[in-house]
Amino acid sequence: MSAREHDPLVIAGRSFGSRLIVGTGKFSSGEAMRDALVASGTQMVTVALRRVDLDATGGPDILSFIDLDRYLLLPNTSGAMTAEEAVRLARLARAMELPTWIKLEVTPDPRYLLPDPIETLKAAEILVAEGFTVLPYINADPVLAKRLEEAGCATVMPLGAWIGSNLGVRTRDAVRIIVEQAEIPVVVDAGIGAPSHAAEAMELGVDCVLVNTAIAVARDPARMARAFRSAVEAGREAYLAGLAPARDAADASSPLTGFLDPMSPLSG
Protein backbone atom coordinates (compact mmCIF):
# COMPACT_ATOMS: atom_id res chain seq x y z
CA MET A 1 0.00 0.00 0.00
CA SER A 2 1.45 3.33 -0.96
CA ALA A 3 1.79 6.15 1.53
CA ARG A 4 -1.02 7.98 -0.19
CA GLU A 5 -3.48 5.14 0.13
CA HIS A 6 -2.97 5.05 3.88
CA ASP A 7 -4.20 8.55 4.40
CA PRO A 8 -5.13 9.36 7.99
CA LEU A 9 -5.92 12.84 9.17
CA VAL A 10 -3.47 13.73 11.92
CA ILE A 11 -4.35 16.50 14.34
CA ALA A 12 -2.07 17.22 17.29
CA GLY A 13 -0.45 13.81 16.90
CA ARG A 14 -3.73 11.90 16.89
CA SER A 15 -4.87 9.97 13.80
CA PHE A 16 -8.40 9.94 12.46
CA GLY A 17 -9.69 7.63 9.75
CA SER A 18 -12.57 9.98 8.97
CA ARG A 19 -12.21 13.49 7.59
CA LEU A 20 -15.67 14.54 8.63
CA ILE A 21 -16.42 16.22 11.96
CA VAL A 22 -20.10 16.35 12.87
CA GLY A 23 -21.90 18.94 15.01
CA THR A 24 -24.68 17.99 17.40
CA GLY A 25 -27.03 21.01 17.37
CA LYS A 26 -30.44 21.33 15.74
CA PHE A 27 -31.35 17.62 15.62
CA SER A 28 -34.98 16.64 16.22
CA SER A 29 -33.98 14.21 18.97
CA GLY A 30 -30.99 12.66 20.69
CA GLU A 31 -31.75 9.40 18.90
CA ALA A 32 -31.78 11.06 15.46
CA MET A 33 -28.42 12.62 16.27
CA ARG A 34 -26.94 9.33 17.46
CA ASP A 35 -28.01 7.51 14.28
CA ALA A 36 -26.59 10.28 12.10
CA LEU A 37 -23.25 10.16 13.91
CA VAL A 38 -22.99 6.43 13.29
CA ALA A 39 -23.91 6.78 9.63
CA SER A 40 -21.43 9.59 9.07
CA GLY A 41 -18.46 7.40 10.01
CA THR A 42 -17.09 10.35 11.95
CA GLN A 43 -14.58 9.98 14.73
CA MET A 44 -14.88 13.49 16.12
CA VAL A 45 -18.06 15.11 17.39
CA THR A 46 -18.48 18.66 18.60
CA VAL A 47 -20.87 19.72 21.38
CA ALA A 48 -21.71 23.19 22.69
CA LEU A 49 -20.56 23.43 26.28
CA ARG A 50 -23.43 25.77 27.08
CA ARG A 51 -25.84 22.92 26.38
CA VAL A 52 -24.10 20.32 28.52
CA ASP A 53 -26.05 19.65 31.71
CA LEU A 54 -24.64 16.77 33.69
CA ASP A 55 -27.54 17.09 36.18
CA ALA A 56 -30.32 17.32 33.59
CA THR A 57 -33.83 16.69 34.91
CA GLY A 58 -35.97 17.53 31.87
CA GLY A 59 -34.67 14.54 29.92
CA PRO A 60 -31.35 12.87 29.13
CA ASP A 61 -28.45 15.24 28.57
CA ILE A 62 -27.04 15.60 25.06
CA LEU A 63 -23.82 13.81 26.12
CA SER A 64 -25.75 10.64 26.95
CA PHE A 65 -26.35 10.15 23.21
CA ILE A 66 -22.67 10.33 22.31
CA ASP A 67 -20.56 7.18 22.68
CA LEU A 68 -17.35 8.58 24.09
CA ASP A 69 -15.47 5.35 23.34
CA ARG A 70 -16.29 5.72 19.70
CA TYR A 71 -15.82 9.44 19.13
CA LEU A 72 -13.41 12.05 20.33
CA LEU A 73 -15.59 14.69 21.93
CA LEU A 74 -14.67 18.18 20.80
CA PRO A 75 -16.33 20.60 23.23
CA ASN A 76 -17.00 24.01 21.68
CA THR A 77 -17.35 27.48 23.14
CA SER A 78 -20.25 28.60 20.97
CA GLY A 79 -22.14 31.47 22.55
CA ALA A 80 -18.97 33.08 23.89
CA MET A 81 -18.68 36.70 22.80
CA THR A 82 -15.27 37.50 24.25
CA ALA A 83 -11.95 35.75 24.80
CA GLU A 84 -12.61 35.75 28.52
CA GLU A 85 -15.93 33.94 28.14
CA ALA A 86 -14.47 31.35 25.79
CA VAL A 87 -11.59 30.68 28.16
CA ARG A 88 -14.01 30.25 31.07
CA LEU A 89 -16.08 27.77 29.06
CA ALA A 90 -12.98 25.79 28.14
CA ARG A 91 -11.97 25.62 31.79
CA LEU A 92 -15.48 24.40 32.55
CA ALA A 93 -14.89 21.50 30.12
CA ARG A 94 -11.74 20.64 31.98
CA ALA A 95 -13.58 20.85 35.32
CA MET A 96 -16.22 18.45 33.93
CA GLU A 97 -13.39 16.09 32.94
CA LEU A 98 -14.31 16.39 29.27
CA PRO A 99 -11.52 16.20 26.69
CA THR A 100 -9.26 19.25 26.56
CA TRP A 101 -9.57 19.52 22.81
CA ILE A 102 -11.50 22.74 22.34
CA LYS A 103 -13.24 24.07 19.28
CA LEU A 104 -12.77 27.75 19.95
CA GLU A 105 -15.67 29.92 18.84
CA VAL A 106 -15.89 33.59 19.75
CA THR A 107 -18.90 35.06 18.01
CA PRO A 108 -20.09 38.43 19.33
CA ASP A 109 -22.84 38.67 16.73
CA PRO A 110 -25.65 36.22 17.49
CA ARG A 111 -27.18 36.44 14.01
CA TYR A 112 -24.49 35.53 11.51
CA LEU A 113 -22.29 34.10 14.28
CA LEU A 114 -19.20 35.47 12.60
CA PRO A 115 -15.99 34.97 14.53
CA ASP A 116 -14.17 37.87 16.19
CA PRO A 117 -10.56 37.54 14.99
CA ILE A 118 -9.02 39.63 17.76
CA GLU A 119 -10.75 37.86 20.63
CA THR A 120 -10.17 34.46 19.00
CA LEU A 121 -6.43 35.01 18.82
CA LYS A 122 -6.37 36.24 22.43
CA ALA A 123 -8.30 33.21 23.66
CA ALA A 124 -6.16 30.82 21.59
CA GLU A 125 -2.96 32.16 23.16
CA ILE A 126 -4.35 31.70 26.68
CA LEU A 127 -5.76 28.22 26.03
CA VAL A 128 -2.62 26.93 24.34
CA ALA A 129 -0.61 28.16 27.33
CA GLU A 130 -3.00 26.28 29.62
CA GLY A 131 -2.44 23.04 27.74
CA PHE A 132 -5.60 22.83 25.66
CA THR A 133 -5.56 21.50 22.11
CA VAL A 134 -7.13 24.41 20.29
CA LEU A 135 -9.10 24.26 17.03
CA PRO A 136 -10.24 27.82 16.27
CA TYR A 137 -13.22 28.79 14.10
CA ILE A 138 -12.19 31.76 11.95
CA ASN A 139 -13.14 33.79 8.98
CA ALA A 140 -11.27 32.69 5.87
CA ASP A 141 -8.36 35.02 6.58
CA PRO A 142 -4.96 33.61 5.56
CA VAL A 143 -2.96 35.96 7.78
CA LEU A 144 -5.06 35.17 10.84
CA ALA A 145 -4.62 31.47 10.02
CA LYS A 146 -0.85 31.84 10.14
CA ARG A 147 -1.02 33.87 13.35
CA LEU A 148 -3.07 31.13 15.01
CA GLU A 149 -0.69 28.48 13.73
CA GLU A 150 2.20 30.42 15.28
CA ALA A 151 0.21 30.68 18.51
CA GLY A 152 0.19 26.89 18.71
CA CYS A 153 -3.28 25.96 17.47
CA ALA A 154 -3.79 22.38 16.31
CA THR A 155 -5.82 23.33 13.23
CA VAL A 156 -7.50 26.32 11.72
CA MET A 157 -11.17 26.14 10.85
CA PRO A 158 -12.07 28.76 8.25
CA LEU A 159 -15.72 29.20 7.38
CA GLY A 160 -17.08 28.38 3.94
CA ALA A 161 -20.02 30.71 4.54
CA TRP A 162 -21.76 31.87 7.69
CA ILE A 163 -22.99 29.23 10.13
CA GLY A 164 -26.23 27.54 9.16
CA SER A 165 -26.34 29.25 5.76
CA ASN A 166 -25.83 26.10 3.66
CA LEU A 167 -24.34 28.37 0.97
CA GLY A 168 -21.26 26.27 0.28
CA VAL A 169 -17.61 27.28 0.01
CA ARG A 170 -18.11 30.95 -0.83
CA THR A 171 -14.67 31.71 0.56
CA ARG A 172 -13.05 29.34 -1.91
CA ASP A 173 -10.20 31.59 -3.03
CA ALA A 174 -9.17 32.54 0.50
CA VAL A 175 -9.43 28.93 1.67
CA ARG A 176 -7.13 27.92 -1.17
CA ILE A 177 -4.49 30.37 0.08
CA ILE A 178 -4.91 29.12 3.66
CA VAL A 179 -4.35 25.54 2.46
CA GLU A 180 -1.34 26.60 0.42
CA GLN A 181 0.30 28.26 3.42
CA ALA A 182 -0.77 26.01 6.29
CA GLU A 183 1.49 23.68 8.20
CA ILE A 184 -1.38 22.44 10.34
CA PRO A 185 -4.58 20.77 9.11
CA VAL A 186 -7.24 23.04 7.64
CA VAL A 187 -10.88 22.26 8.43
CA VAL A 188 -13.67 24.00 6.57
CA ASP A 189 -16.32 24.73 9.14
CA ALA A 190 -19.71 26.31 8.46
CA GLY A 191 -21.59 26.90 5.26
CA ILE A 192 -21.32 23.32 3.96
CA GLY A 193 -24.94 22.73 2.94
CA ALA A 194 -24.71 19.80 0.55
CA PRO A 195 -22.42 16.82 0.00
CA SER A 196 -21.24 18.48 -3.23
CA HIS A 197 -19.97 21.44 -1.15
CA ALA A 198 -18.03 19.05 1.08
CA ALA A 199 -16.51 17.36 -1.94
CA GLU A 200 -15.59 20.76 -3.38
CA ALA A 201 -13.80 21.74 -0.16
CA MET A 202 -11.90 18.45 -0.07
CA GLU A 203 -10.92 18.83 -3.73
CA LEU A 204 -9.37 22.18 -2.81
CA GLY A 205 -7.06 20.29 -0.51
CA VAL A 206 -8.56 21.06 2.87
CA ASP A 207 -7.92 18.28 5.34
CA CYS A 208 -11.35 17.90 6.87
CA VAL A 209 -14.82 19.42 6.92
CA LEU A 210 -17.29 20.03 9.72
CA VAL A 211 -21.00 19.64 9.03
CA ASN A 212 -23.99 20.18 11.29
CA THR A 213 -27.10 21.97 10.00
CA ALA A 214 -27.18 20.22 6.63
CA ILE A 215 -27.34 16.84 8.35
CA ALA A 216 -29.47 17.82 11.35
CA VAL A 217 -32.33 19.38 9.39
CA ALA A 218 -32.36 16.93 6.47
CA ARG A 219 -35.55 14.86 6.13
CA ASP A 220 -33.47 11.75 6.82
CA PRO A 221 -30.43 12.87 8.84
CA ALA A 222 -28.74 9.43 8.92
CA ARG A 223 -28.98 9.08 5.18
CA MET A 224 -27.65 12.60 4.66
CA ALA A 225 -24.79 11.80 7.04
CA ARG A 226 -23.92 8.80 4.87
CA ALA A 227 -24.02 11.02 1.78
CA PHE A 228 -21.58 13.43 3.40
CA ARG A 229 -19.29 10.57 4.30
CA SER A 230 -19.15 9.48 0.67
CA ALA A 231 -18.67 13.01 -0.58
CA VAL A 232 -15.79 13.73 1.78
CA GLU A 233 -14.11 10.50 0.73
CA ALA A 234 -14.68 11.25 -2.95
CA GLY A 235 -13.35 14.79 -2.62
CA ARG A 236 -10.26 13.58 -0.79
CA GLU A 237 -9.61 10.89 -3.40
CA ALA A 238 -9.97 13.44 -6.17
CA TYR A 239 -7.50 15.76 -4.46
CA LEU A 240 -4.96 12.96 -4.00
CA ALA A 241 -5.48 11.71 -7.55
CA GLY A 242 -4.67 15.17 -8.90
CA LEU A 243 -7.52 16.95 -10.59
CA ALA A 244 -7.19 17.66 -14.26
CA PRO A 245 -7.12 21.42 -14.64
CA ALA A 246 -10.30 23.01 -15.88
CA ARG A 247 -10.15 24.77 -19.22
CA ASP A 248 -12.45 27.46 -20.47
CA ALA A 249 -11.84 26.64 -24.16
CA ALA A 250 -10.72 23.72 -26.27
CA ASP A 251 -7.01 23.48 -27.11
CA ALA A 252 -6.01 25.29 -30.26
CA SER A 253 -5.52 22.64 -32.92
CA SER A 254 -2.52 24.38 -34.54
CA PRO A 255 0.23 24.97 -31.97
CA LEU A 256 1.33 28.59 -31.81
CA THR A 257 4.93 27.60 -31.43
CA GLY A 258 4.96 24.99 -34.20
CA PHE A 259 7.35 27.13 -36.22
CA LEU A 260 10.05 26.38 -33.65
CA ASP A 261 9.76 22.68 -34.33
CA PRO A 262 12.85 21.27 -36.16
CA MET A 263 10.55 19.73 -38.79
CA SER A 264 8.93 23.05 -39.58
CA PRO A 265 9.62 24.43 -43.06
CA LEU A 266 10.47 27.74 -41.38
CA SER A 267 13.26 26.27 -39.29
CA GLY A 268 16.73 25.56 -40.61
Added chain:
Amino acid sequence: MPVTRSFAAELADTPVRDLAAFSAGASDADVTRALARTAGERDLWDFAALLSPAASARLEEVARESRRLTERRFGKTVHMYAPVYLSNECLTTCTYCGFAKDLDIVRRTLTVAEAVREARALAARGFRHLLLLTGEHQRLTGVDYLAQALRALGAVVPQLSIEVQVWSEDEYRLLAAAGCDGVVIYQETYDRATYADYHVAGKKRDYAWRIEGPERAGRAGIRRLGVGALLGLHEPWREDAIATAAHARFLTRRFWRSEVSVSTPRIRPSASGYTPRAVVEDRELAQLVCALRLYLPDAGVVMSSREAAAFRDALVPLGVTHTSAGSHTEPGGYTEPGGAEGQFEVNDTRPPDEVARALAARGFDVVWKDWDPAMRDTALAR
Protein backbone atom coordinates in the same frame (compact mmCIF):
# COMPACT_ATOMS: atom_id res chain seq x y z
CA MET B 1 -23.34 62.09 22.50
CA PRO B 2 -24.46 59.25 20.27
CA VAL B 3 -25.25 60.28 16.72
CA THR B 4 -27.93 57.62 16.52
CA ARG B 5 -31.59 58.15 17.31
CA SER B 6 -33.81 56.42 19.81
CA PHE B 7 -36.51 54.06 18.64
CA ALA B 8 -39.15 56.54 19.82
CA ALA B 9 -37.77 59.03 17.28
CA GLU B 10 -37.53 56.39 14.58
CA LEU B 11 -41.08 55.20 15.21
CA ALA B 12 -42.35 58.77 15.00
CA ASP B 13 -40.96 58.84 11.44
CA THR B 14 -42.33 55.41 10.55
CA PRO B 15 -45.66 55.62 8.73
CA VAL B 16 -47.33 52.92 10.83
CA ARG B 17 -50.87 53.94 9.82
CA ASP B 18 -49.96 53.99 6.12
CA LEU B 19 -48.26 50.63 6.45
CA ALA B 20 -51.33 49.14 8.12
CA ALA B 21 -53.58 50.67 5.46
CA PHE B 22 -51.30 49.27 2.76
CA SER B 23 -51.51 45.88 4.48
CA ALA B 24 -55.32 46.00 4.56
CA GLY B 25 -55.45 46.67 0.82
CA ALA B 26 -52.36 44.78 -0.36
CA SER B 27 -52.67 43.00 -3.67
CA ASP B 28 -51.60 39.52 -4.63
CA ALA B 29 -48.68 41.08 -6.52
CA ASP B 30 -47.52 42.84 -3.33
CA VAL B 31 -47.46 39.47 -1.57
CA THR B 32 -45.58 37.89 -4.46
CA ARG B 33 -42.96 40.64 -4.34
CA ALA B 34 -42.53 40.29 -0.57
CA LEU B 35 -42.17 36.52 -0.88
CA ALA B 36 -39.66 36.78 -3.72
CA ARG B 37 -37.18 38.86 -1.74
CA THR B 38 -34.60 37.28 0.54
CA ALA B 39 -35.08 37.56 4.28
CA GLY B 40 -32.36 40.18 4.74
CA GLU B 41 -33.77 42.40 1.99
CA ARG B 42 -37.35 42.58 3.23
CA ASP B 43 -38.48 45.96 4.52
CA LEU B 44 -41.43 47.02 6.61
CA TRP B 45 -43.63 47.28 3.51
CA ASP B 46 -42.87 43.67 2.72
CA PHE B 47 -43.72 42.78 6.31
CA ALA B 48 -47.03 44.64 5.95
CA ALA B 49 -47.75 42.76 2.73
CA LEU B 50 -47.03 39.43 4.42
CA LEU B 51 -49.43 40.37 7.20
CA SER B 52 -52.21 41.29 4.78
CA PRO B 53 -55.54 39.59 4.04
CA ALA B 54 -54.10 38.95 0.56
CA ALA B 55 -51.26 36.96 2.14
CA SER B 56 -53.76 35.14 4.35
CA ALA B 57 -55.12 33.59 1.17
CA ARG B 58 -51.59 32.28 0.54
CA LEU B 59 -50.80 31.33 4.12
CA GLU B 60 -49.53 27.89 3.16
CA GLU B 61 -46.84 29.45 0.95
CA VAL B 62 -45.86 31.96 3.65
CA ALA B 63 -45.78 29.19 6.26
CA ARG B 64 -43.51 27.01 4.13
CA GLU B 65 -40.97 29.81 3.80
CA SER B 66 -41.25 30.52 7.51
CA ARG B 67 -40.61 26.89 8.36
CA ARG B 68 -37.62 26.77 6.01
CA LEU B 69 -36.01 29.85 7.56
CA THR B 70 -36.75 28.68 11.11
CA GLU B 71 -35.28 25.23 10.51
CA ARG B 72 -32.19 26.64 8.89
CA ARG B 73 -31.53 29.00 11.78
CA PHE B 74 -32.82 27.08 14.79
CA GLY B 75 -32.97 23.49 13.60
CA LYS B 76 -35.58 21.11 14.92
CA THR B 77 -35.43 22.44 18.45
CA VAL B 78 -37.56 24.53 20.82
CA HIS B 79 -36.27 26.31 23.88
CA MET B 80 -38.22 25.86 27.09
CA TYR B 81 -38.51 28.39 29.90
CA ALA B 82 -40.80 28.91 32.87
CA PRO B 83 -42.24 32.16 34.23
CA VAL B 84 -41.80 32.79 37.95
CA TYR B 85 -44.15 35.43 39.30
CA LEU B 86 -42.38 37.00 42.26
CA SER B 87 -45.15 39.46 43.12
CA ASN B 88 -48.59 40.61 42.06
CA GLU B 89 -48.36 43.89 43.99
CA CYS B 90 -48.90 46.75 41.59
CA LEU B 91 -49.28 50.53 41.65
CA THR B 92 -50.41 50.91 38.05
CA THR B 93 -53.94 51.01 36.81
CA CYS B 94 -53.72 49.18 33.49
CA THR B 95 -57.39 48.43 32.99
CA TYR B 96 -56.71 45.18 31.08
CA CYS B 97 -54.48 43.57 33.71
CA GLY B 98 -55.38 41.16 36.51
CA PHE B 99 -52.82 42.78 38.81
CA ALA B 100 -54.12 46.38 38.43
CA LYS B 101 -53.90 48.49 41.58
CA ASP B 102 -57.57 48.87 42.35
CA LEU B 103 -58.57 45.23 41.92
CA ASP B 104 -59.56 43.47 45.12
CA ILE B 105 -57.38 40.37 44.81
CA VAL B 106 -55.15 38.32 47.12
CA ARG B 107 -51.72 39.99 46.86
CA ARG B 108 -48.39 38.43 47.63
CA THR B 109 -44.69 39.16 47.22
CA LEU B 110 -42.35 36.22 47.59
CA THR B 111 -39.40 36.45 49.90
CA VAL B 112 -36.10 35.53 48.30
CA ALA B 113 -36.23 32.20 50.14
CA GLU B 114 -39.72 31.54 48.73
CA ALA B 115 -38.51 32.45 45.24
CA VAL B 116 -35.66 29.97 45.60
CA ARG B 117 -38.18 27.29 46.57
CA GLU B 118 -40.16 28.02 43.42
CA ALA B 119 -36.99 27.88 41.31
CA ARG B 120 -35.95 24.55 42.84
CA ALA B 121 -39.38 23.08 42.08
CA LEU B 122 -39.02 24.21 38.46
CA ALA B 123 -35.44 22.97 38.17
CA ALA B 124 -36.63 19.55 39.33
CA ARG B 125 -39.15 19.61 36.45
CA GLY B 126 -36.32 20.19 34.01
CA PHE B 127 -36.25 23.97 33.62
CA ARG B 128 -32.90 25.73 33.27
CA HIS B 129 -34.20 29.13 32.10
CA LEU B 130 -36.52 31.16 34.32
CA LEU B 131 -38.31 34.40 33.49
CA LEU B 132 -38.92 36.44 36.65
CA LEU B 133 -42.03 38.64 36.66
CA THR B 134 -43.51 41.21 39.01
CA GLY B 135 -46.15 43.88 38.98
CA GLU B 136 -44.96 47.48 39.11
CA HIS B 137 -44.31 48.39 42.71
CA GLN B 138 -41.24 50.58 43.29
CA ARG B 139 -40.92 49.79 46.98
CA LEU B 140 -41.87 46.10 47.22
CA THR B 141 -40.18 44.88 44.04
CA GLY B 142 -37.50 47.49 43.44
CA VAL B 143 -34.12 46.98 41.90
CA ASP B 144 -32.51 45.82 45.17
CA TYR B 145 -35.15 43.14 45.64
CA LEU B 146 -34.68 41.96 42.05
CA ALA B 147 -30.90 41.91 42.35
CA GLN B 148 -31.18 39.79 45.49
CA ALA B 149 -33.60 37.41 43.81
CA LEU B 150 -31.37 37.15 40.71
CA ARG B 151 -28.30 36.35 42.78
CA ALA B 152 -30.12 33.68 44.77
CA LEU B 153 -31.81 32.09 41.73
CA GLY B 154 -28.59 32.20 39.73
CA ALA B 155 -27.35 29.47 42.05
CA VAL B 156 -30.32 27.29 41.08
CA VAL B 157 -30.55 27.70 37.28
CA PRO B 158 -28.05 28.88 34.66
CA GLN B 159 -30.25 31.39 32.81
CA LEU B 160 -32.43 34.21 34.14
CA SER B 161 -34.53 36.83 32.40
CA ILE B 162 -36.83 39.47 33.81
CA GLU B 163 -40.16 40.93 32.76
CA VAL B 164 -40.79 43.69 35.28
CA GLN B 165 -41.09 47.48 35.37
CA VAL B 166 -38.59 49.43 33.26
CA TRP B 167 -35.34 50.73 34.71
CA SER B 168 -32.59 53.22 33.98
CA GLU B 169 -29.41 52.18 32.21
CA ASP B 170 -27.48 52.14 35.50
CA GLU B 171 -30.14 50.01 37.13
CA TYR B 172 -29.97 47.56 34.21
CA ARG B 173 -26.21 47.39 34.69
CA LEU B 174 -26.79 46.49 38.30
CA LEU B 175 -29.28 43.80 37.32
CA ALA B 176 -26.91 42.43 34.67
CA ALA B 177 -24.16 42.21 37.28
CA ALA B 178 -26.60 40.32 39.53
CA GLY B 179 -27.06 37.71 36.81
CA CYS B 180 -29.85 39.00 34.57
CA ASP B 181 -29.24 37.68 31.04
CA GLY B 182 -32.45 38.82 29.39
CA VAL B 183 -34.95 41.66 29.61
CA VAL B 184 -38.47 41.42 28.22
CA ILE B 185 -40.53 44.59 27.92
CA TYR B 186 -43.95 44.63 26.34
CA GLN B 187 -44.79 48.10 25.19
CA GLU B 188 -48.42 46.91 25.62
CA THR B 189 -49.42 49.15 22.69
CA TYR B 190 -47.19 51.28 20.45
CA ASP B 191 -50.03 53.68 19.71
CA ARG B 192 -49.52 56.77 21.86
CA ALA B 193 -53.18 57.68 22.16
CA THR B 194 -54.27 54.15 23.00
CA TYR B 195 -51.40 53.86 25.46
CA ALA B 196 -52.61 57.01 27.22
CA ASP B 197 -56.16 55.59 27.45
CA TYR B 198 -55.00 52.54 29.39
CA HIS B 199 -52.22 54.00 31.51
CA VAL B 200 -53.86 56.86 33.32
CA ALA B 201 -51.86 56.87 36.55
CA GLY B 202 -48.54 55.83 38.02
CA LYS B 203 -45.07 55.71 36.54
CA LYS B 204 -46.19 53.60 33.63
CA ARG B 205 -47.96 56.63 32.13
CA ASP B 206 -44.63 57.64 30.61
CA TYR B 207 -44.76 56.12 27.12
CA ALA B 208 -41.29 57.30 26.08
CA TRP B 209 -39.61 55.97 29.22
CA ARG B 210 -41.09 52.57 28.53
CA ILE B 211 -40.43 52.41 24.79
CA GLU B 212 -36.79 53.26 25.35
CA GLY B 213 -36.45 50.59 28.05
CA PRO B 214 -35.01 47.93 25.73
CA GLU B 215 -32.41 50.45 24.51
CA ARG B 216 -31.31 51.20 28.05
CA ALA B 217 -31.08 47.47 28.74
CA GLY B 218 -29.11 46.98 25.51
CA ARG B 219 -26.67 49.75 26.41
CA ALA B 220 -26.22 48.10 29.80
CA GLY B 221 -25.02 44.96 28.01
CA ILE B 222 -28.09 42.76 28.49
CA ARG B 223 -27.68 39.91 26.01
CA ARG B 224 -31.28 39.06 25.26
CA LEU B 225 -33.85 41.70 24.52
CA GLY B 226 -37.51 40.80 24.15
CA VAL B 227 -40.31 43.03 22.88
CA GLY B 228 -43.98 42.63 22.16
CA ALA B 229 -47.36 44.31 22.10
CA LEU B 230 -50.37 42.95 23.94
CA LEU B 231 -52.54 42.12 20.97
CA GLY B 232 -56.11 43.21 21.48
CA LEU B 233 -55.44 46.53 23.21
CA HIS B 234 -55.27 48.56 20.04
CA GLU B 235 -57.50 48.50 16.99
CA PRO B 236 -56.31 47.85 14.30
CA TRP B 237 -53.96 45.29 15.80
CA ARG B 238 -51.81 45.24 12.65
CA GLU B 239 -50.48 48.69 13.58
CA ASP B 240 -49.08 47.25 16.79
CA ALA B 241 -47.70 44.23 14.94
CA ILE B 242 -45.91 46.52 12.46
CA ALA B 243 -44.48 48.72 15.23
CA THR B 244 -43.30 45.64 17.11
CA ALA B 245 -41.51 44.33 14.04
CA ALA B 246 -39.90 47.75 13.50
CA HIS B 247 -38.80 47.81 17.13
CA ALA B 248 -37.22 44.35 16.88
CA ARG B 249 -35.39 45.30 13.67
CA PHE B 250 -34.15 48.51 15.30
CA LEU B 251 -32.80 46.64 18.32
CA THR B 252 -31.18 44.03 16.06
CA ARG B 253 -29.24 46.75 14.24
CA ARG B 254 -28.33 48.85 17.25
CA PHE B 255 -27.42 46.07 19.68
CA TRP B 256 -25.71 43.73 17.27
CA ARG B 257 -24.31 41.62 20.10
CA SER B 258 -27.71 40.95 21.67
CA GLU B 259 -30.31 38.38 20.69
CA VAL B 260 -33.69 39.90 20.01
CA SER B 261 -36.94 38.07 20.48
CA VAL B 262 -40.55 38.94 19.81
CA SER B 263 -43.62 37.80 21.69
CA THR B 264 -47.11 37.86 20.25
CA PRO B 265 -49.33 37.70 23.34
CA ARG B 266 -53.08 37.90 22.94
CA ILE B 267 -55.12 39.28 25.85
CA ARG B 268 -56.42 36.55 28.15
CA PRO B 269 -59.33 36.67 30.60
CA SER B 270 -58.31 37.98 34.04
CA ALA B 271 -59.71 39.50 37.22
CA SER B 272 -59.82 42.82 35.34
CA GLY B 273 -62.86 41.71 33.33
CA TYR B 274 -61.42 43.61 30.36
CA THR B 275 -62.87 43.08 26.88
CA PRO B 276 -60.31 43.46 24.06
CA ARG B 277 -60.83 46.21 21.48
CA ALA B 278 -59.48 44.01 18.73
CA VAL B 279 -59.73 40.28 18.25
CA VAL B 280 -56.82 38.46 16.64
CA GLU B 281 -58.06 35.18 15.21
CA ASP B 282 -55.96 32.00 15.33
CA ARG B 283 -55.30 32.16 11.60
CA GLU B 284 -54.16 35.77 11.93
CA LEU B 285 -51.82 34.95 14.81
CA ALA B 286 -50.29 32.09 12.82
CA GLN B 287 -49.80 34.48 9.91
CA LEU B 288 -48.18 37.03 12.22
CA VAL B 289 -45.69 34.44 13.49
CA CYS B 290 -44.76 33.54 9.90
CA ALA B 291 -44.52 37.17 8.79
CA LEU B 292 -42.22 37.94 11.73
CA ARG B 293 -39.97 35.06 10.71
CA LEU B 294 -39.79 36.25 7.10
CA TYR B 295 -38.92 39.78 8.25
CA LEU B 296 -36.67 38.84 11.18
CA PRO B 297 -35.07 35.51 10.23
CA ASP B 298 -32.87 35.33 13.33
CA ALA B 299 -35.27 36.59 15.98
CA GLY B 300 -36.58 34.36 18.71
CA VAL B 301 -40.36 34.06 18.60
CA VAL B 302 -41.87 33.36 21.99
CA MET B 303 -45.22 31.68 22.54
CA SER B 304 -46.39 31.28 26.11
CA SER B 305 -49.03 29.02 27.60
CA ARG B 306 -51.59 31.79 27.09
CA GLU B 307 -52.37 29.90 23.92
CA ALA B 308 -54.17 26.57 23.68
CA ALA B 309 -52.17 23.35 23.62
CA ALA B 310 -53.01 22.12 20.12
CA PHE B 311 -52.57 25.57 18.58
CA ARG B 312 -49.19 26.07 20.26
CA ASP B 313 -47.87 22.70 19.18
CA ALA B 314 -48.95 23.31 15.61
CA LEU B 315 -47.27 26.73 15.54
CA VAL B 316 -43.86 25.46 16.63
CA PRO B 317 -42.76 24.26 13.19
CA LEU B 318 -43.94 27.57 11.68
CA GLY B 319 -41.50 29.75 13.54
CA VAL B 320 -41.91 29.61 17.31
CA THR B 321 -38.56 29.10 19.02
CA HIS B 322 -39.27 29.61 22.73
CA THR B 323 -42.10 28.22 24.76
CA SER B 324 -43.16 27.75 28.37
CA ALA B 325 -45.06 24.92 30.00
CA GLY B 326 -46.87 24.10 33.21
CA SER B 327 -46.97 27.81 33.97
CA HIS B 328 -48.48 29.49 37.01
CA THR B 329 -49.12 33.24 36.92
CA GLU B 330 -49.71 33.60 40.66
CA PRO B 331 -46.75 34.25 42.98
CA GLY B 332 -45.77 31.04 44.72
CA GLY B 333 -47.87 28.98 42.33
CA TYR B 334 -45.36 26.16 41.79
CA THR B 335 -45.07 25.27 45.45
CA GLU B 336 -48.46 26.54 46.76
CA PRO B 337 -50.83 26.79 43.78
CA GLY B 338 -53.76 29.18 44.15
CA GLY B 339 -52.31 31.02 47.16
CA ALA B 340 -52.63 34.37 45.39
CA GLU B 341 -54.36 35.80 42.31
CA GLY B 342 -52.80 35.07 38.91
CA GLN B 343 -52.20 37.71 36.23
CA PHE B 344 -54.32 35.87 33.70
CA GLU B 345 -55.75 32.43 33.06
CA VAL B 346 -53.27 30.01 31.57
CA ASN B 347 -54.76 28.24 28.56
CA ASP B 348 -52.33 25.36 28.01
CA THR B 349 -52.14 23.65 31.41
CA ARG B 350 -50.09 20.60 30.38
CA PRO B 351 -47.06 19.83 32.54
CA PRO B 352 -43.64 20.37 30.93
CA ASP B 353 -42.86 16.71 30.32
CA GLU B 354 -46.15 16.32 28.46
CA VAL B 355 -45.39 19.37 26.30
CA ALA B 356 -41.92 17.96 25.62
CA ARG B 357 -43.46 14.65 24.51
CA ALA B 358 -45.97 16.40 22.26
CA LEU B 359 -43.16 18.39 20.63
CA ALA B 360 -41.04 15.26 20.23
CA ALA B 361 -43.97 13.64 18.42
CA ARG B 362 -43.83 16.55 15.97
CA GLY B 363 -40.11 16.03 15.46
CA PHE B 364 -38.82 18.74 17.79
CA ASP B 365 -36.29 18.34 20.54
CA VAL B 366 -36.73 20.46 23.65
CA VAL B 367 -33.64 22.41 24.64
CA TRP B 368 -33.75 22.99 28.39
CA LYS B 369 -30.28 24.35 28.86
CA ASP B 370 -28.76 26.65 26.29
CA TRP B 371 -26.67 28.95 28.41
CA ASP B 372 -23.98 28.68 30.99
CA PRO B 373 -23.12 31.23 33.65
CA ALA B 374 -19.47 30.72 32.71
CA MET B 375 -20.22 32.96 29.74
CA ARG B 376 -21.65 35.76 31.83
CA ASP B 377 -19.28 38.60 31.23
CA THR B 378 -20.26 41.71 33.11
CA ALA B 379 -17.28 43.50 31.59
CA LEU B 380 -19.29 43.46 28.38
CA ALA B 381 -21.56 46.19 29.72
CA ARG B 382 -21.05 49.18 27.51
